Amino acid sequence: MAPVLDSKIPEGPLQEKWGNYKNGIKLVNPANKRKHTVLVVGTGLAGGSAASTLAELGYKVKSFCIQDSPRRAHSIAAQGGINAAKNYPNDGDTVWRLFYDTVKGGDYRSREANVHRLAEISNSIIDQCVAQGVPFAREYGGLLDNRSFGGAQVSRTFYARGQTGQQLLLGAYQSMSRQIGLGNIEMFSRQEMLDLVIVDGKARGIITRNLVTGEIERHAGDAVLLCTGGYGNVYYLSTNAKNSNVTAAWRCHKKGAAFANPCFTQIHPTCIPVSGDYQSKLTLMSESLRNDGRVWVPKKQGDTRKPKDIPEDERDYYLERRYPSFGNLVPRDVASRNAKISCDEGKGVGETKLAVFLDFAEAISRLGREAIEARYGNLFEMYERITGENPYETPMRIYPAVHYTMGGIWVDYELQSTVPGLFVLGEANFSDHGANRLGASALMQGLADGYFVIPYTLGNYLASNDLEKVSTDNESFATAETESMARIKKLLSIQGTKTVTEYHRELGRIMWDYVGMSRTAEGLQTAIKEIAALKEDFWKNVLVPGENSTFNKNLEFAGRVADFLELGELMARDALEREESCGGHFREEYQSPEGEAQRNDDLFTYVAAWAHTENGHQLVKEPLEYENVKLTTRSYK
Amino acid sequence: MADSMNIKLKVWRQAGPKAQGRFETYTVPEANPHMSFLELLDVLNEQLIKDHKEPVEFDHDCREGICGSCGVVVDGVAHGPQRRTACCQLHMRHYKDGDTIVVEPWRAEAFPIIKDLVVDRTAFDRIIAAGGYVSINAGAAQDANSLPIPKTAADLAMDFASCIGCGACVAACPNASASLFTAAKISHLAMLPQGAPERKLRVTAMVDQMAEEGFGDCSNHAECEAVCPKGISISAIAMMRREYVKAVMS
Numbered sequence: 001m002a003p004v005l006d007s008k009i010p011e012g013p014l015q016e017k018w019g020n021y022k023n024g025i026k027l028v029n030p031a032n033k034r035k036h037t038v039l040v041v042g043t044g045l046a047g048g049s050a051a052s053t054l055a056e057l058g059y060k061v062k063s064f065c066i067q068d069s070p071r072r073a074h075s076i077a078a079q080g081g082i083n084a085a086k087n088y089p090n091d092g093d094t095v096w097r098l099f100y101d102t103v104k105g106g107d108y109r110s111r112e113a114n115v116h117r118l119a120e121i122s123n124s125i126i127d128q129c130v131a132q133g134v135p136f137a138r139e140y141g142g143l144l145d146n147r148s149f150g151g152a153q154v155s156r157t158f159y160a161r162g163q164t165g166q167q168l169l170l171g172a173y174q175s176m177s178r179q180i181g182l183g184n185i186e187m188f189s190r191q192e193m194l195d196l197v198i199v200d201g202k203a204r205g206i207i208t209r210n211l212v213t214g215e216i217e218r219h220a221g222d223a224v225l226l227c228t229g230g231y232g233n234v235y236y237l238s239t240n241a242k243n244s245n246v247t248a249a250w251r252c253h254k255k256g257a258a259f260a261n262p263c264f265t266q267i268h269p270t271c272i273p274v275s276g277d278y279q280s281k282l283t284l285m286s287e288s289l290r291n292d293g294r295v296w297v298p299k300k301q302g303d304t305r306k307p308k309d310i311p312e313d314e315r316d317y318y319l320e321r322r323y324p325s326f327g328n329l330v331p332r333d334v335a336s337r338n339a340k341i342s343c344d345e346g347k348g349v350g351e352t353k354l355a356v357f358l359d360f361a362e363a364i365s366r367l368g369r370e371a372i373e374a375r376y377g378n379l380f381e382m383y384e385r386i387t388g389e390n391p392y393e394t395p396m397r398i399y400p401a402v403h404y405t406m407g408g409i410w411v412d413y414e415l416q417s418t419v420p421g422l423f424v425l426g427e428a429n430f431s432d433h434g435a436n437r438l439g440a441s442a443l444m445q446g447l448a449d450g451y452f453v454i455p456y457t458l459g460n461y462l463a464s465n466d467l468e469k470v471s472t473d474n475e476s477f478a479t480a481e482t483e484s485m486a487r488i489k490k491l492l493s494i495q496g497t498k499t500v501t502e503y504h505r506e507l508g509r510i511m512w513d514y515v516g517m518s519r520t521a522e523g524l525q526t527a528i529k530e531i532a533a534l535k536e537d538f539w540k541n542v543l544v545p546g547e548n549s550t551f552n553k554n555l556e557f558a559g560r561v562a563d564f565l566e567l568g569e570l571m572a573r574d575a576l577e578r579e580e581s582c583g584g585h586f587r588e589e590y591q592s593p594e595g596e597a598q599r600n601d602d603l604f605t606y607v608a609a610w611a612h613t614e615n616g617h618q619l620v621k622e623p624l625e626y627e628n629v630k631l632t633t634r635s636y637k
Numbered sequence: 638m639a640d641s642m643n644i645k646l647k648v649w650r651q652a653g654p655k656a657q658g659r660f661e662t663y664t665v666p667e668a669n670p671h672m673s674f675l676e677l678l679d680v681l682n683e684q685l686i687k688d689h690k691e692p693v694e695f696d697h698d699c700r701e702g703i704c705g706s707c708g709v710v711v712d713g714v715a716h717g718p719q720r721r722t723a724c725c726q727l728h729m730r731h732y733k734d735g736d737t738i739v740v741e742p743w744r745a746e747a748f749p750i751i752k753d754l755v756v757d758r759t760a761f762d763r764i765i766a767a768g769g770y771v772s773i774n775a776g777a778a779q780d781a782n783s784l785p786i787p788k789t790a791a792d793l794a795m796d797f798a799s800c801i802g803c804g805a806c807v808a809a810c811p812n813a814s815a816s817l818f819t820a821a822k823i824s825h826l827a828m829l830p831q832g833a834p835e836r837k838l839r840v841t842a843m844v845d846q847m848a849e850e851g852f853g854d855c856s857n858h859a860e861c862e863a864v865c866p867k868g869i870s871i872s873a874i875a876m877m878r879r880e881y882v883k884a885v886m887s
Contacts, residue, residue, distance in 0.1 A: 053775040068696060069762050071802055072704040088782060124776070131778035133771045133831045135795040142785025160795060166703055167798060174770035181766035189759065212751055241698040275671040280679055283701045382702065385719070385726045386673075451775040499686050501679070545686045550653065551694050551752040554686065 002611040003258055003418040005622040009113040010413065014628045015095075018117045021413070022456055026463035033058035036462050037221040039206055041193045041248055043070030045165070045443055046426025047227030048172030049450025055179035057455055062219055063176065064188045064208060066243055066556075071173040074229055074241040075446060078165025079286035079379065080149060081157035082129075082443040084122035089146050093154040095119045100629060102441060105151040105331050106406070106434020107583035107599065108631045109261070109607075111624060113413060114431045121448040126158055128451055132171040136160050148291055149439035151331040151636075157440045162286050162379045168443055172450070191217070192556060193248040194484040196224060196255045196422065197476050203421035204470045207480045209488075211556060214548040216481050218472035222462060223421045225454065226252055227446075230405035230427040232265065234564045234571065235516070236508025238402035239271060239284040245560035246567050249409055249428050257417040258609040258620060260410035260430035262567065263575035266437055266584050267517050268403030269295075269335035272386055272396075273355040282401040283386055285358070286379055287439040290328045292363035292372065293396070295319050295335070297356050301346035307357055307395050318342055326636040333436045333584045333597075334636060336400035340517050341595065343399070350397045359395035400517060404442060406433040406584065407574075410609040410622075414457035415449060418611070420465070423458060425449035430607065435583025488548050491558045496541030500558045503538050507531065507561070507568055515572050520588045524576040528569055535565040570610055570617060577619065580604045601631050642729065644668040645737040646681060648693050654749050660739075670730040674717060675700060675707060677729060678740075695754040700725040702866060705801030708808070709754045710741040715805035715864040723803060723866040743804050745813035747851040758804050760850040761818060767846035768839035769822040771831050784830050794828035797821045799867045806861035812853030817861035819847050820877035821869050827880055837884035844881055 010021040028036065036059050040051040043065040051063040065073060087093040099119040103110060130136065130144070136158050137145040146155040160167040179185040190211040197205035197218070205220040231246035232238040253259045270285045296317045298310050318338055320327045328335075339356045342348065349355050364372050369392060373380070380391050387397070409417050409424040411431055417424050426446040433441065514527035538561070546552040581590040581597035582604070590598045607622040644665045651658030665681050672680070675697050682692035698706040702723040709724055711717030717727045732738070740754065748756040798821070806817035823840050826832030832839070848854075855874050862871045 049775070056774040067698060067704075067706060068758055069802065071762070071765075072698060072706050074699060074704070077699045077701060077703050086781070124778070126781045127778035128773070128775055130781040130784075131771065131773045131831055133794075133826050133829050135791050135798050135825065135829065136781075137795075138786055138788045138791040140788050142787050142791075143782050160798075163703065163799060166801075167795075170798065174765060175773075175775075177762065177766040178770045178772060180762075181768075187762070189762075241704060242700060243698050276669055278669060278672050278676050278680055280673070280676050281700045381721075382726070385702075385722055386728065388728070388730055455775070499683055501683060543686060545689070546691050551755060553694060554682075554692060 002613060002618045002620050005258070005410065005418070005609055005620055006412060007111065007622060008412040008414060009111070014112060014116050017113050018120055025456060025460035028459045028463045030058055034060060036060065037062060038223050038225060038458065039219055039221040040064070040225045040227060041206065042073065042227035042229060042428070043173070043176070044073035044075035044227060044229055044426060045169055045172060045446030046428070046450045047225065048073065048169060048176050049447050050225055050227060050425055050454050051185055052172060052175035052179050053451050053455050054458065055184035061179070061185045062188065062221065063185050064191045064193060066190065066192045066211065068190055070176060070187065070189060071170060073169060074244050075169045075443070076166045077241065078443055079162045079284060080288040081147065081159035081164045081440040082125065082168060083149070083156050083440040084126045084158060084444065085119055085156060086123055086126060088144060089155045091154045093156050097154065098122060098156065101152050102432070102438055103434070103629050104634055105436055105438035107436050107597070107634055108434065108601070108605070108626065108629070109582055109624065110432055110434030112626060112628055117453070118432050118445060118448050121452045122444050124452055125444060125447045129168055129171050132175060134160065134167045134171045147288055148329060150287055150290065150329045150335070151438040159288065162288070162376065165443060168447065194251060195480040196252045196419070197480050198255055198419060199470050199474055199476050201420060203419050205472065205477060207477070207484050209484070212551050214550060214552070216485055218477045218481060220470050220472045220477070222467045223423060223458060225423045225425060226409065226428050227425045227450070228428050230408065231567055232402045232405050234507065234568050235402040235511045236504050237274065237279060237282050239268060239282050242281060245563070247560050247563045250563040250567055252409060252417065252419065252422060254612050256419045256612070257422055258410040258611050259407070259570065260607050260609045261407035261574065262571045262610065263515065263578060263585050264406035264435050264583065265402060266332060266404040266406060267336045267400045269332055269339055269400050270358060270398045271401035272383065273350060273352060273399040283382070284401070284403060285383060285396065285398060287332070289358060289376060289379060292375065293328065293358040293360050294362055295328055295356055295358055297342045297347040297349060307359070316347070323636045330636045331436055331438060336517055337586060339400055355397035355399045357395035358398045360391060361395070364392065404437055406430065406435060406437055410607065414460065415453060416457065416461065421461065423454060425454060435585055487559065488555065491542065491544050491555065491562070492548060494540065494542050494544070496543050498541050499543055500554055500561050503534065503542060504557070504561045504564070506534055507565060510534070511568055511571070515575055518586050518588055519575050521576060524572045527572040531565060531569045531572065535569070538562065538565060573617065574608055574610065577608060578604055642668045642670065642732065642734040644677065644732065647737060647739045649741045650693070650753055651750050653752060658750070668729055670728070672729045673700065673725060674711065674727040674729065675725050693754065694752045697725060702726045703801060705803040708743060708803040708805055710743065710808055712739050715743070715808040716866055721866055721868045723801070743808035745807045745852070747813065747815070748804060748807060760852070761802050761804065761815070763850060764815065764819055764843055764846045765822065768835070768842035771826065772835060786829060790828050794825050797825035797828065797869060797873055800869055801867060803866060805864045805866065807852065809860040809864040810853065811858055811860065812856060814855050815847050815850070815852040816855035816874045816877065817865065817869060817871065819843050820873035823880055824873040824876045827876060836880060840877065840880040840884050844877070
């Protein structure tokens with residue numbers, strides 16, 4: 001049966017909703033907190049901050065991650081920065097403006113109340129991180145420095161060189177480590193969640209696999225927090241880490257948690273282009289580079305001259321030309337689509353012709369090489385290590401790549417999914433970014449959810465529900481364990497002829513070709529057919545080496561690819577159903593004469609939540625109501 | 638596309654923590670100069686799987702040099718020949734057709750081998766849990782700009798904070814010392830006013846934990862600095878020693 005979606009948005013004017021919510025919730029008294037066990041899956045910005053904060057409050061926390069250490073979660077790779085409405089530069093920023101930019105940037109497909117709360121909380125996050133010792137960039141006067149990011153006309157992005165995600169994650173990790181040392185968090189690294197255990201209709205536990213020994217473990221608790229990140233690796237090539245996956249979220253989905261807006265994926269405009277078939281992942285070049293880099297292609301098709309030999313008047317700075325007020329700092333979806341258009345017109349550069357230039361020559365001559373080195377030195381080094389080219393001397397070649405997924409498990413205002421007791425935080429949920437996420441907002445959301453939202457909403461849940469202790473001997477645990485084990489045995493028993501990577505790559509090709517930057521009804525139907533066929537073949541012909549009772553990365557990957565195959569199909573269906581273009585979802589049939597995305601607010605101002613029922617996937621709609629923001633055509637011209 | 642290369646790999650294989658290890662030699666006939674070193678191992682593993690052999694296990698994740706998951710000794714050097722580069726960003730253009738590359742796991746008592754090239758680095762987590770943090774609960778912080786920090790101090794703190802916890806410093810050290818790792822965190826927090834209230838407790842607890850985990854002490858070889866993918870300076874270790882002396886003498 002499909003669930004009824006109640007977003008539980010609090011009463012009152014937008015600015016007072018979060019306050020009203022906090023005033024009205026039930027609290028768990030300090031002595032009772034230690035009686036509650038909370039299972040937190042994932043240790044990125046959302047999971048790390050949630051685990052440490054809940055432990056600080058006195059809850060008993062069990063934390064799980066697939067990496068060998070919680071410090072390695074993929075949040076660590078975020079480069080550019082984190083937004084907050086501090087208005088330290090005195091350039092006109094407010095909580096309202098951050099809220100408005102984020103809603104607009106998301107192309108009016110997110111919930112007003114959630115986004116406003118995010119903007120309200122943003123400032124506390126910066127305070128918290130600075131207090132932890134996060135070494136943000138500073139001015140000579142000793143105060144914090146800011147820079148600009150896409151989709152905003154103020155400088156509100158705080159950063160720590162090109163390693164902001166690393167520093168914020170280490171801050172959360174260190175807070176977690178303190179609680180581990182104090183015995184308030186029990187840490188389970190190299191453990192993968194394989195299933196959610198539901199007892200009496202509530203999330204009460206998880207099944208995990210010990211990735212070193214292969215043992216299946218049962219863990220019981222009073223609530224489960226899913227903080228397992230996004231599903232960009234469904235495309236095989238993405239900027240995600242190799243181990244990022246959808247399995248934990250997908251298992252929860254199959255146990256009843258609705259999956260919202262799966263087709264909303266973010267293709268990041270500035271990544272190092274693909275160089276060959278062996279390619280295992282793509283590397284992002286931070287959006288911050290667009291502060292000083294100018295994007296261009298040759299005006300002439302098939303121009304093979306070296307960039308320095310192409311005179312100014314034969315270059316097309318297409319973002320500056322088409323979007324004079326935002327220029328190179330248009331939002332990501334707009335920048336990506338325009339790069340694709342230029343390459344489709346035959347103006348792409350480099351060996352593969354699937355790249356555009358990101359040129360720093362003008363900035364270097366204006367500011368000097370030293371200033372550019374101070375701002376982006378580590379990114380330039382990384383570019384040179386990967387490509388063998390020196391970006392101080394020749395423009396970078398960049399191309400869009402899958403980077404982030406706005407879709408995810410549906411949650412209400414309390415971050416609770418359609419399964420009571422299952423809360424979903426960070427990129428794993430769908431909630432705050434609509435159809436497109438603005439740069440430097442992912443770090444903000446992950447930490448907002450973990451440090452400042454979940455402590456309240458989880459407390460309200462625990463205090464409002466009578467949660468009898470559940471033992472791992474409960475039948476639901478046994479069933480879930482048996483199912484997980486059967487699946488592993490099945491994967492190992494097929495012993496076919498194609499490797500897991502081969503299937504994953506093939507799935508990625510289908511997704512990129514038909515469910516990528518530009519989509520059509522025909523292409524999506526083709527994708528659905530091709531994925532179904534690939535899935536069938538996978539379960540007949542996959543070759544997984546080794547055995548279960550040992551460290552076996554291919555077995556891990558096999559389980560994840562099996563889930564990606566199911567998710568890919570749903571993404572294509574969701575994209576087919578949404579007959580409009582918005583944010584990262586561009587349907588060729590729905591565009592303005594100038595080639596801009598054309599939304600259909602009358603028919604599609606809703607969240608598409610997909611329920612997994614015995615009769616397959618069923619679409620349930622949550623209408624989005626805009627009471628404070630007027631829906632307009634997003635313009636960055 | 639550049640010409641493909643024939644690369645020979647001598648790889649350490651070890652079935653489990655207690656098993657006897659050995660080198661096995663493999664050939665990858667179609668290596669490409671644009672590939673990363675880990676992509677070379679990927680290609681090797683695809684070959685092995687197709688031949689119904691067990692692939693070589695190695696830790697890896699972000700493949701952009703920041704998560705610290707990967708780390709193997711390449712021809713005797715932790716992370717391989719390119720300075721300030723984790724092996725995920727080492728590219729095959731630094732090799733030529735016909736080369737033989739020897740690949741081993743980190744070797745240190747405190748990093749037991751799990752399988753093949755995968756080692757257990759949880760000792761690092763326990764060092765951080767001993768004191769590598771500022772005790773501040775969520776919600777208790779003052780305004781971020783209320784404490785000005787000189788840019789030079791903040792920049793230096795960032796240099797130390799950029800440690801990715803890969804363990805190359807331990808693998809390169811003749812004493813298998815974790816001094817650079819431990820000192821990087823101590824120095825990062827010692828540079829900042831937020832770290833001041835706990836600085837004495839921190840340094841003694843972390844140094845004690847390092848010894849307890851079975852890491853050796855530092856005897857100033859500076860091999861750690863030479864292999865550190867983030868180029869963290871051994872001046873961190875000097876600072877750790879000063880912090881330690883200040884903590885125990887006062």
